[in-house]
Amino acid sequence: MPKFDIIIPAYNAAGYLPEAIESVMAQTFEDWRILLIDDGSTDDTAGVVAPYIEKLGPKLKYIQQPNGGLPAARNTAIRNASAELLALLDADDVWLPNRLAESLKCFEGRPEVGLAHGFVSRIDTNGAIIDTFATRQKHHEGRIAPYIYMRTVDMCCPTITFRKKCVDEVGPFDETLRATEDRDLWLRIALRYEVALAPTVMAYYRTSLNSMSGDPTRMLNAQLQFIQKHYGSPGCGWLARRIALARIYKQQAEAFAIRRQYRDGLASALRSLALYPLDFRNVRTAGSLLLRRTGLAR
Incomplete structure (x- = not known):
């Protein structure tokens, strides 16, 4: 089994998806598999994915399902995961080549760590950098569950990695939450485990007022x-x-x-x-x- 299963939910993101997939292919750490969940897309997502399925073979598992929303798509990936570590990448975001290698350092020899994150640059819909968040803050790591609850710490999804055993213990994404489902899971993990920080920019997070x-x-x-x-x-x-x-x-x-x-x-x-x-x-x-x-x- 791979060291990382990479969870990519996709809903009508065919225009951005190639860049996301290719940013995984460019990783310096190569022991990974993509779990790409097509959440009822009505665009040409299947056509965009097809050449990557042919090129990557068993390193890409493509699953189509009726539209159920982001938490449901991620949960489908979790049910199909077998790796020790699960890494998140949304279809419109982009990883830097160091993403998996830097994340892995957070877990090696540290069984008390259940979740890790890093820094990001925000980009607009055209890929231009808006700003960068790369400052270590007081409550970015350790036993930080109360600070996740109070929203005094933010952790950006394309940098998130967590142990699969954590979701086996605390449960997957809450599908009744149509937003903030990510913070909900981070909090449940952080109530049991430490959170680690990889203090480097490792992803581009795409933002839009229409989101x-x-x-x-x-x-x-x-x-x-x-x-x-x-x-x-x-x-x-x-x-x-x-x-x-x-x-x-x-x-x-x-x-x-x-x-x-x-x-x-x-x-x-x-x-x-x-x-x-x-x-x-x-x-x-x-x-x-x-x-x-x-x-x-x-």
């Missing part, structure tokens, strides 16, 4: 479901819940601001400030949106 994460209301509802689900878990008590709520309302405020919906943004920012006024970032967001709402700033 689920770009819809402030839908994302907020999913985040509220997550917060309620894990309230009362170790380290996820009353104060942690208020901090988590403050952060998601701040995030919603910023999303509204991008759309120039300053009235809605200010309402969300003030709610964030009321929930946790000790974080100066909540004060700053509310102040910025107040100035924009009154026309004193652009």
Whole structure:
């Protein structure tokens, strides 16, 4: 069996998929297999995948299923996985050649580690780099479950690797969550295992305002479901819940601001400030949106 099974869910991403697959083929660590789950695509995903199936043979397993959403597609891959380590790559993201090699270092000789992540650069729909997140922060590694809950640490999916035995223990992705299902699984793993950080940029994460994460209301509802689900878990008590709520309302405020919906943004920012006024970032967001709402700033 391979060392890594690579989980690639694909839904109408034929335009980006070749770049994702070829970024796996360019890995310096070569003991891998791709589990590509076609989640009911209506574009030419099958045609795009066909030459790679011929070229890669047993190193690529292509599974077609009716559309069930991202968590369901990833769970299909997990059910078909046999490798010790599972690595995530969405069809519109891209790995750098060091991705698997750097991730493997996080697990070697460290049985206490259940999940690892690294740094990313964000790219736009055309592949241009928007920004890079490559700064080691206080709660990026170790026993960090409460910080995952409070959203004071972010882990980007194309850098995530976890032991298969972890999902055997805590369960797979929660298919009732139509967003934030990734953070939900990271938290459940982190409640039992340490999280490791590979302190290097290892992937390009593609972002778009048309994505689920770009819809402030839908994302907020999913985040509220997550917060309620894990309230009362170790380290996820009353104060942690208020901090988590403050952060998601701040995030919603910023999303509204991008759309120039300053009235809605200010309402969300003030709610964030009321929930946790000790974080100066909540004060700053509310102040910025107040100035924009009154026309004193652009």
